[in-house]
Amino acid sequence: GKVRAPTHIISTISDDRGMLGTFDALICEEPCYAGVPMSSIVEKGLGVGDVISLLWFKRSLPRYCTQFIEICIMLCADHGPCVSGAHNTIVTARAGKDLVSSLVSGLLTIGPRFGGAIDDAARYFKDAYERGLTPYEFVEGMKKKGIRVPGIGHRIKRGDNRDKRVELLQHFARTHFPSVKYMEYAVQVETYTLSKANNLVLNVDGAIGSLFLDLLAGSGMFTKQEIDEIVGIGYLNGLFVLARSIGLIGHTFDQKRLKQPLYRHPWEDVLYTK
Ligand code: ACO
Ligand code: LMR
Numbered sequence: 001g002k003v004r005a006p007t008h009i010i011s012t013i014s015d016d017r018g019m020l021g022t023f024d025a026l027i028c029e030e031p032c033y034a035g036v037p038m039s040s041i042v043e044k045g046l047g048v049g050d051v052i053s054l055l056w057f058k059r060s061l062p063r064y065c066t067q068f069i070e071i072c073i074m075l076c077a078d079h080g081p082c083v084s085g086a087h088n089t090i091v092t093a094r095a096g097k098d099l100v101s102s103l104v105s106g107l108l109t110i111g112p113r114f115g116g117a118i119d120d121a122a123r124y125f126k127d128a129y130e131r132g133l134t135p136y137e138f139v140e141g142m143k144k145k146g147i148r149v150p151g152i153g154h155r156i157k158r159g160d161n162r163d164k165r166v167e168l169l170q171h172f173a174r175t176h177f178p179s180v181k182y183m184e185y186a187v188q189v190e191t192y193t194l195s196k197a198n199n200l201v202l203n204v205d206g207a208i209g210s211l212f213l214d215l216l217a218g219s220g221m222f223t224k225q226e227i228d229e230i231v232g233i234g235y236l237n238g239l240f241v242l243a244r245s246i247g248l249i250g251h252t253f254d255q256k257r258l259k260q261p262l263y264r265h266p267w268e269d270v271l272y273t274k
Pocket of ligand 2: 076078079083084115155156204
């Protein structure tokens with residue numbers, strides 16, 4: 001019989017070897033994403049949300065889910081030159097570095113304070129909702145533990161100057177999702193935190209984190225174990241990483257196009273002290 005040599009790599013999301021037909025004549029070298037041939041993706045007019053569904057979640061998701069994913073990507077693509085990621089990318093591009101170096105320099109700022117709070121927001125909101133904690137119990141419990149609530153707070157957004165991205169995501173979900181229970185919980189948390197300080201708004205990370213819980217739970221496409229795995233591994237910061245790459249690449253081209261010189265921070269903006 002056939003002897004199968006043990007493999008050193010297991011992969012389950014894509015296959016570039018071509019579809020296997022019964023006859024040699026039917027074998028064509030068409031790559032598949034989660035079993036879906038590329039021709040079918042193109043013929044059906046699918047978009048990047050569908051490709052993310054296939055390659056990250058290994059299934060085709062309903063249109064409103066893929067549209068939501070695409071809206072997240074579009075709304076998080078850029079937020080101006082002053083934010084952490086763009087700043088790093090601009091400084092790196094101006095130091096004469098190449099596209100990939102400039103891009104990753106910006107990406108490396110994504111983390112618990114900037115853009116990378118989506119997974120933790122989903123984890124903490126899910127846990128608090130499932131334990132039936134009131135917003136007061138949740139927020140004050142976090143304070144006792146010395147942990148800032150992920151998904152809450154912004155450097156420039158305020159209770160009286162909300163983040164438009166959050167409003168757009170909430171409006172889409174309220175219109176298309178079967179349930180927005182996690183998002184409504186996050187909004188209750190925001191109502192409580194805003195009563196403490198005007199900058200403690202639900203930010204775009206918190207909006208995506210809570211709404212993705214609603215997407216996972218409400219679509220009927222995931223088991224409870226699968227949702228726990230997705231939240232546990234932490235897939236959702238990937239949305240911000242992917243989205244912001246679009247803007248960071250744009251900032252790199254912008255600096256090159258403008259032939260900007262080496263950046264040096266002005267002395268007068270540094271407090272030199274002992
Ligand atoms: N939960 C509870 N209290 C908070 C929070 C929060 N998320 N954020 C700020 N505060 C309170 C704290 O009392 C803080 O004082 P502390 O330093 O003793 O903890 C006080 O507000 C002032 O905090 P600042 O550091 O001045 O707030 P800043 O404007 O610098 O922080 C930030 C903004 C980093 C977003 C902060 O709110 C935070 O850490 N949030 C959680 C992480 C998060 O969601 N990041 C994603 C932001 S959206 C994006 O990047 C796309
Ligand atoms: C962003 O999307 O980059 C921001 O929300 C962060 C910021 O400081 O504006």
